[in-house]
Amino acid sequence: MLGALGMWMMLPRGSNGGRWTGGLLIAGALGLGASQAPWLGSWVADGFWFFLAGVTILAAIATVAPRSPARCAVGFGLALIGAGGLFIFGGVQIPAAIAVAVFGGAILPACLIVLRRVQLSGDTIYDQTSWEPLISAATGVVIIMILAITVCGVTARLLGAGGSTIVGQRAEFVLLNNYLTVGAVLFGAGLIGLLSRRNMVVMLLSAELMLFGVLLSLVAFWQLHGDFGGRVFVLLAVALAVCEATIGLALIWMLHGRNDQLDVAARQSLQPPRSGPIQFYALAMVIGLLVLMIVSTL
């Protein structure tokens, strides 16, 4: 089932054609995925949680897929809000507020400022095409699958021990593995974006999306264990993500100052021209990660 989810998500190619088909397939995949997730207590809580989760995931895809960087930024904001709702659902209001405020208030406007300075419409060649969309999407989806399967496997064991894992104050509503799966999906979506998009600001947004997915998992674990270290970890992760984003934006600003465009592959001036584009490096890293995973579990 999760395999079906994976396969169907492969289809929306970064910024090329076939948007509507891709969208429908993703919707179908999400529906299938949701039907696999363990149901919670009451209908109302279920519906609300899945609605929030769905919004977050769709917004994550909206951060990665659209052609116009402005729409990517909007998608990122929407993902933030959806995830903030998930946080509040789990009972962690203050970190939710901090994370949303920090990410939304700092990173997002900064990205928008850079975009406004350069271009906003998404007409340029490097926004229209993406880099090896099939491989990137496939790799990202494989990673999501591995993460989701591991997570569900763990929780299945816990469920077998009797009762569901209780998380947060609204204890009867949420389950650990749902949070972790959503976190994994965000991580994977960000990964796909980082691997396949060529616009540097969108790459940065995707990286922040990845970090946000990690943050979601951290919050879930913190609620599971309930110790103080988790709270510090969450806050520090937010702070560090913002630091990286700041330096990244400054770097992008400097880089764009040269050629007045945001394409990451625009300058390959190092000789010999054997040096490859950044996406190749990142893709190689991720494939290496997968290989190592396979090797370590043989």
Next chain:
Amino acid sequence: MTSETLEHLTPEFVLIAVAMLIYTAGLFCDLRRRWKWIGAGGLGAAAVALVWSQQTAPPEGGAIAADALACYIRWLALGMGGLLVMSICRPAAKGMSWHVGSLLLAVAALMLTAGAGNLILLFASLELISIPIYVLLWLGREGSDSEEVAAKYFFPGILASAMLLYGFAFLYGMTGSTNLGAAAGALADPVGVSGNFGAFAGLARVLVFAGLGFKIAAVPFHFYAPDVFQGTTHGNAALLSTVPKAAGFVVIVRLLGPAMVNAEPGAWRIILLTAVLTMTIGNVLALWQNNLRRLLAYASIAQTGYVLMGLAAAPCGGIGAMWFYLDVYAIATIGTFAALEYLGRVERSLDNIDELAGLARTRPAIAAVIAVLMFSLTGIPPLAGFWAKLFVFRSTMDVGTPGLRPWFVALAVIAAINAVVAAVYYLRLVRVMYFRVPLGTPKAEGGRGPRLAAVVSAALVILIGILPGPLMNESNKAIPGGAIEHSEAAGYSLGDLQSRDQ
């Protein structure tokens, strides 16, 4: 934080304070090369503080791990920092103060990484190493090259940070605490420690190793290294090839060390495979490089493979061999880059192998220094590199666990073949210097600092080659939970495990 923790961290505070001072003062006064001496003074003060701070021990199981490993790496960091500060010569025009300040911050962050006992502090200090490096890379060269290399380091770096943080998140989820000892214990014995959450161990292990693999430039996370090294100055390349590597290895030893000593299957398979791939690919691709920095980048990738081999042989004292190797490699590499920096001109540094031709006739002293360092990196007796390789090989051959022995013998054979391949390109440099007709005298406008750094490195290499004993003893003690503060907090100190095996 208790006052003992603060006192223990005095060296780092000193370095950070001096760095901040240099950053702000640099906006107002233009001291040019004298920043280097202020930076060196800061490092000296930090060394004094380090000696003084060893007398106070922070509380057990707290955020700081004050064990032998931490002490060793902090001294190593200061030593590397000293050599690196000497080897900065350009850019004199812009941002010298930022250069020195960033260097000091990176060294301070390395020391913090070594002393961190907590996942949170560890992640923060790892990021603190990366961020000054982004700045340094941007300052590195005039023209568009520097921006491209900064982007080439930044985006894969963010990917690595995200993977690392995800791994740390899983570690925290498994153990419920952010203590490093607990995390390492969970990786060493997943089912036993965390019960049902043990399934996360595989994910955590691989994600953490992937994130750290970027820092140590192991295959397949090494791709940024040749381009970044080529596009930046020799001084920055020296920094990149030592400080993040040391940091990455410290974290790997802390987290995966107990797992390796127990020869836990997932962990040693990963390390073994990565060691072999890294050595081989690094060596083979270095064979046909003509650009000096690119060649040395691939060479340092290959050296990472040897260090990983030492880690793989952890059940038999491999970790001590690993630190010794890392030390010697760091000294030799910084020395080489410093010598090359010295030989360059103000507008343009030395890029191509051909520019080294006939150096023995035009500048014999520097040629001799470079030759000594090349011999050490190859592993020719009686220099330090020979002892380093010998110790690593001996640990590998000593691995006696029945099922593993064939693998380790194979590893040793592959490593030996690789050493021969490495000799080809290292000695090629020596051959070019001594046996080819010079194309002209290199201007050698690098300044006295890099020359001093190169000479000191060569001297150290010869000294350690004659007397490897003391350094080896210190390296053997540098395991998590080692001599100074025997940490029973997690119950997984390596001393216990090794004595249990015997």
